[in-house]
Amino acid sequence: MQMALKIWRYDSATGDRALKEYEFDAPEWATLLDCLDIVKDKQDGSLAFRKSCRMMICGSCGMRMDGAAVLACKTRMYDIAQEGRVPVISAMGNLPIRKDLVVDMDPFWSKFKAMWPWLEPGYERPEDGREYRISQERMNVVHKESLCINCGCCVSECNAMESDPEFLGPQALAKGMRFVGDPRDGATVERLERYNSEHGIWDCTRCYFCNERCPKGVDPRDAIAKLGAESIRLGIDRDMGAKHAKWFVRSAETTGWLREEELIPKTQGYVSAIKQLKFGASLARHGKVRPVPVPHTAKDVNEARNLRKVVREQDRQGALGHVQGEHALAKLDHGHQSESLEEIYDRPGAAPRPWLPEIEEETKA
Amino acid sequence: VSATETPLKRVAYYKGCLASLSAKELDSSTKALAPMVGLELVELESVTCCGAGDIHEAEPDYYLHLNARILAYAEATGCEMLMTVCNVCTLNLRQANFMLQGDAELLARVNENLETVGVPAYSGKVEVRHFLWEIAEGEGYERLKEVAHRGLKGLKVAPFYGCQILRPSKIMGFEDPDRLVKMNGREVYKFATRVLVSSAEAVLRQCGESVEDVDVYVPHQANVRIIDHATKKLGIPSERVVINVDRYGNTSSGSIPLALADAQADGRLQAGSLVLMTGMGAGLTWGSALMRWTLEAAA
Numbered sequence: 001m002q003m004a005l006k007i008w009r010y011d012s013a014t015g016d017r018a019l020k021e022y023e024f025d026a027p028e029w030a031t032l033l034d035c036l037d038i039v040k041d042k043q044d045g046s047l048a049f050r051k052s053c054r055m056m057i058c059g060s061c062g063m064r065m066d067g068a069a070v071l072a073c074k075t076r077m078y079d080i081a082q083e084g085r086v087p088v089i090s091a092m093g094n095l096p097i098r099k100d101l102v103v104d105m106d107p108f109w110s111k112f113k114a115m116w117p118w119l120e121p122g123y124e125r126p127e128d129g130r131e132y133r134i135s136q137e138r139m140n141v142v143h144k145e146s147l148c149i150n151c152g153c154c155v156s157e158c159n160a161m162e163s164d165p166e167f168l169g170p171q172a173l174a175k176g177m178r179f180v181g182d183p184r185d186g187a188t189v190e191r192l193e194r195y196n197s198e199h200g201i202w203d204c205t206r207c208y209f210c211n212e213r214c215p216k217g218v219d220p221r222d223a224i225a226k227l228g229a230e231s232i233r234l235g236i237d238r239d240m241g242a243k244h245a246k247w248f249v250r251s252a253e254t255t256g257w258l259r260e261e262e263l264i265p266k267t268q269g270y271v272s273a274i275k276q277l278k279f280g281a282s283l284a285r286h287g288k289v290r291p292v293p294v295p296h297t298a299k300d301v302n303e304a305r306n307l308r309k310v311v312r313e314q315d316r317q318g319a320l321g322h323v324q325g326e327h328a329l330a331k332l333d334h335g336h337q338s339e340s341l342e343e344i345y346d347r348p349g350a351a352p353r354p355w356l357p358e359i360e361e362e363t364k365a
Numbered sequence: 366v367s368a369t370e371t372p373l374k375r376v377a378y379y380k381g382c383l384a385s386l387s388a389k390e391l392d393s394s395t396k397a398l399a400p401m402v403g404l405e406l407v408e409l410e411s412v413t414c415c416g417a418g419d420i421h422e423a424e425p426d427y428y429l430h431l432n433a434r435i436l437a438y439a440e441a442t443g444c445e446m447l448m449t450v451c452n453v454c455t456l457n458l459r460q461a462n463f464m465l466q467g468d469a470e471l472l473a474r475v476n477e478n479l480e481t482v483g484v485p486a487y488s489g490k491v492e493v494r495h496f497l498w499e500i501a502e503g504e505g506y507e508r509l510k511e512v513a514h515r516g517l518k519g520l521k522v523a524p525f526y527g528c529q530i531l532r533p534s535k536i537m538g539f540e541d542p543d544r545l546v547k548m549n550g551r552e553v554y555k556f557a558t559r560v561l562v563s564s565a566e567a568v569l570r571q572c573g574e575s576v577e578d579v580d581v582y583v584p585h586q587a588n589v590r591i592i593d594h595a596t597k598k599l600g601i602p603s604e605r606v607v608i609n610v611d612r613y614g615n616t617s618s619g620s621i622p623l624a625l626a627d628a629q630a631d632g633r634l635q636a637g638s639l640v641l642m643t644g645m646g647a648g649l650t651w652g653s654a655l656m657r658w659t660l661e662a663a664a
């Protein structure tokens with residue numbers, strides 16, 4: 001098929017920058033990475049990009065296509081060629097460009113290291129002398145986070161990092177959750193204290209770009225939410241973000257609706273709130289502050305209050321509260337709402353069902 | 366049968382916290398527009414905050430139950446749809462709804478808890494949709510076309526979408542989070558150069574003056590490319606054009622007065638000078654003025 005790409009060429013040594021168009025013939029199954037290989041091989045050997053595995057596991061070929069971060073090896077070009085579209089390929093965002101599509105990953109790795117990306121053993125050896133075994137339920141807590149291949153696509157798109165380059169960012173925090181959620185790790189509190197500092201978990205703006213772009217289904221934003229929940233569960237709540245969150249909880253169980261007027265003093269403190277009195281006065285002039293501090297109370301708010309008491313007794317606090325929804329939400333990824341595996345594998349065009357020992361046992365029986 | 370004669374569709378209306386107070390315009394405009402686009406709003410009473418991103422993050426299990434309670438009361442109205450007006454509420458409620466719909470065990474546990482505190486059970490059958498979606502497609506869109514006083518054709522907009530009405534797209538599922546509106550910078554450039562020239566020519570014609578008579582030309586200082594293009598098109602020699610965008614940038618409504626002050630200060634404006642001024646700007650509006658300068662040049 002006939003293909004064309006526009007590629008942003010850049011040389012950090014000279015500062016030269018140019019958008020160059022390349023036309024070439026590519027097989028119908030070609031990925032973006034295959035196309036770049038063709039360009040480099042047949043048209044311009046000076047084109048720089050990273051690659052290694054070609055099968056979505058090494059995380060080398062993160063880049064942007066039409067402004068959105070992708071793994072080049074995961075991106076099939078057939079539909080784009082059919083539309084006659086000429087996509088613009090550029091380096092990932094939020095990281096300095098070295099040459100063409102190659103970015104400097106040093107800032108990425110330094111944040112990665114800041115998370116202590118290793119296990120701090122804190123478990124007792126099983127009495128039977130065998131290896132430590134993790135239950136499926138506990139494995140579910142870190143399953144998605146374990147899928148990360150460090151490609152940087154989430155970092156490329158992170159809005160919070162664009163405004164604060166020191167923000168730890170979605171990849172590092174997802175990696176942090178992978179250890180916080182590991183029952184063998186003995187440094188949970190120390191880790192959470194560290195991740196709760198400035199540029200940490202509460203600086204996420206919840207824009208969900210990382211979830212949108214992650215090519216591996218890690219859902220870094222959800223990992224950050226799990227870290228937030230674990231912090232609150234363990235009483236690590238000095239950060240303004242944590243106080244902000246706690247005020248929503250307090251509002252829900254007292255009046256039902258958000259007690260907006262008190263949100264700033266409860267989050268930033270009374271000194272900061274006094275400095276913003278002028279803004280408050282302007283809100284009041286427009287009827288946006290209730291004149292007397294009479295809370296706007298929802299009907300039957302006692303139900304919401306009792307509901308909190310009931311759920312807090314059921315041991316789904318912290319990350320477990322997020323994990324319990326993942327099974328259902330994963331169905332959206334795969335475009336079905338079905339409960340039965342048979343039904344899924346029977347759909348036309350479905351992949352063959354993988355071999356599992358219990359199936360064989362069923363067949364024998 | 367015209368769309369306005371068909372009965373209104375009843376929807377459970379969840380306005381959330383901010384539309385109740387600091388963003389109350391959202392509530393009042395929703396209530397004004399809804400009947401015009403075929404919706405009858407059944408306002409929910411026994412509902413609370415959805416928890417925003419905050420309770421979702423801090424106490425996820427409580428978040429799920431608060432939202433399940435809202436969904437249960439929406440279902441109790443007999444409406445098939447729960448309509449939201451806030452992006453954050455929309456994500457929270459849709460997400461909780463998918464969690465409950467896709468996991469029978471979880472739904473059973475949540476319903477048991479709801480029952481304990483006296484809330485009706487939720488079957489999982491309500492659909493959560495944003496008000497904007499109701500007027501962006503389907504019958505709402507058809508009715509909007511009927512009641513809109515002015516069409517939107519050619520309207521130039523600077524969109525701010527907000528994050529959570531688009532993402533995560535698997536939960537929102539309404540539009541492609543990447544390709545929504547086309548930026549039309551080239552069209553703005555073409556428009557600006559066209560009106561700078563045509564409105565200047567019109568004012569000269571009406572006053573019976575010609576381009577050669579213009580001593581000083583002060584266009585709006587948006588960017589030099591637009592000014593250069595217009596100057597060349599009009600045929601005004603470049604020494605008669607006042608440009609200060611290179612020093613002050615685009616100062617919007619201040620740009621022509623500032624440029625006049627510069628021209629007065631450096632002696633280009635003299636008593637008796639014929640000054641041509643053309644502005645264009647927001648909303649894509651434009652206008653020209655021709656003026657005989659009376660102030661003596663600066664000493």
